[in-house]
Amino acid sequence: MPELFVYTDGACSGNPGPGGWGAVLIARDGDTVVKERDLKGGEAHTTNNRMELLAAINALETLSNPSKLTLVTDSSYVKDGITKWIYGWKAKGWKKKGGEIKNIDLWQRLDEARNRHDVTWEWVKGHAGHPENERADELARAGMAPFKD
Numbered sequence: 001m002p003e004l005f006v007y008t009d010g011a012c013s014g015n016p017g018p019g020g021w022g023a024v025l026i027a028r029d030g031d032t033v034v035k036e037r038d039l040k041g042g043e044a045h046t047t048n049n050r051m052e053l054l055a056a057i058n059a060l061e062t063l064s065n066p067s068k069l070t071l072v073t074d075s076s077y078v079k080d081g082i083t084k085w086i087y088g089w090k091a092k093g094w095k096k097k098g099g100e101i102k103n104i105d106l107w108q109r110l111d112e113a114r115n116r117h118d119v120t121w122e123w124v125k126g127h128a129g130h131p132e133n134e135r136a137d138e139l140a141r142a143g144m145a146p147f148k149d
Helices: 048-062 076-091 104-115 131-147
Strands: 003-012 017-029 032-046 068-073 118-123
Touching (some): 017 131, 032 131, 048 068, 048 076, 048 104, 048 131, 076 104
Parallel strands (some): 003 068, 068 118
Antiparallel strands (some): 003 017, 017 032
């Protein structure tokens, strides 16, 4: 059975400003790529963190069947949020000490999307030559392009 890998990235021109997200979905059987799919989108006025979250959300929501996968992101905000911080937020009724949870709508959506799957979360350094991360970045920039002046 092929292994599924998802690579995500977000981009923003200004923060806030026009933004985009991208995701690369790859099914591999050993070193052989069995299937690939690229996703992208964007918004006219957003933040980089929202785009990073939407990349992961859209990738997970695109999968029609519950899947075991590795999701690779260059956003420590996304990785730490979904693997560490979210448990405290949920225990406190989606609140945190010292104020509101930014992007709560997207955190709740990501939590719901990831609960359908068996996800291993990995972080990679952005803009460091990782081929699939660079491709996700290109998709995010392409998703942002229609919204830039």
